Amino acid sequence: RTAGATKTSLDGTALKELTAMLGMQVPPQKIECYDISHTQGDVAVGSRVVFINGRPQPQLYRKFNIRTVxxxxxxxxxxxxxxxxxxxxxxxxxxxxxDEDDPWSMPDLIVIDGGVGQLGAAVKGMLKASILPRVPSVGTALVAAEQDGEIVEEVIGEVESFKYSRSVDVCSLAKNHEEVFQYGRSSAVNDSPDSAALLLLRSLRDESHRFALKAHRQRRSKLAGLRP
Known part of the structure; x- marks a missing residue:
């Protein structure tokens, strides 16, 4: 078996495991991962990296210079x-x-670098853009929705209305214990930090962190060059 065939097989296994872990209906083809990089809050930059069928797509990467924080x-x-x-x-x-071929088209899964707090913050931003987190239809205990309900109610009060919306799966990967958290579920959803699905999520997280750090350093160097 060639190295390419082996890699394709591993990608397929990871996507199948991820589908089961998150209670998705079909394997996610387009996955986006987000991270923030800064120096003590200065020159903060957000990153988006995109994997399609388990492979990075650098032409779809984007950086966001933080404006409001x-x-x-x-x-x-x-x-x-x-x-x-x-x-x-x-x-x-x-x-x-x-259109689906647009760089900003809908993903199948959003991954956030961080824990429950970062996940909630990401969901809040999504709601402001009329994008709803999908609640998994799996047979596990769901969050009582008390906190999540407060987030939704608070955000809906800030936007004009939900005349239209779409939903997307969203999860986060916490560094300390490599735990995966999903909106609508009360505890970490992964059993092992070394499964094929976790290796894929870690690749996404690490690539997002690398790209965010690179963008932050570039922006900091550019601003330093402009200072008298």
């Missing part, structure tokens, strides 16, 4: 980035979406 606040930065990203999905105020 001052100081160290990764939650607010993630909220801003996810809102800005998903506003690109909509072509007009009638709910028409960009």
């Amino acid at each position: 001052e100081g160290v606040d990764d939650y607010a930065s993630l909220e801003e980035v996810l809102e800005r990203r998903f506003r690109h999905v909509w072509m007009d105020s009638n709910g028409s979406m960009v």
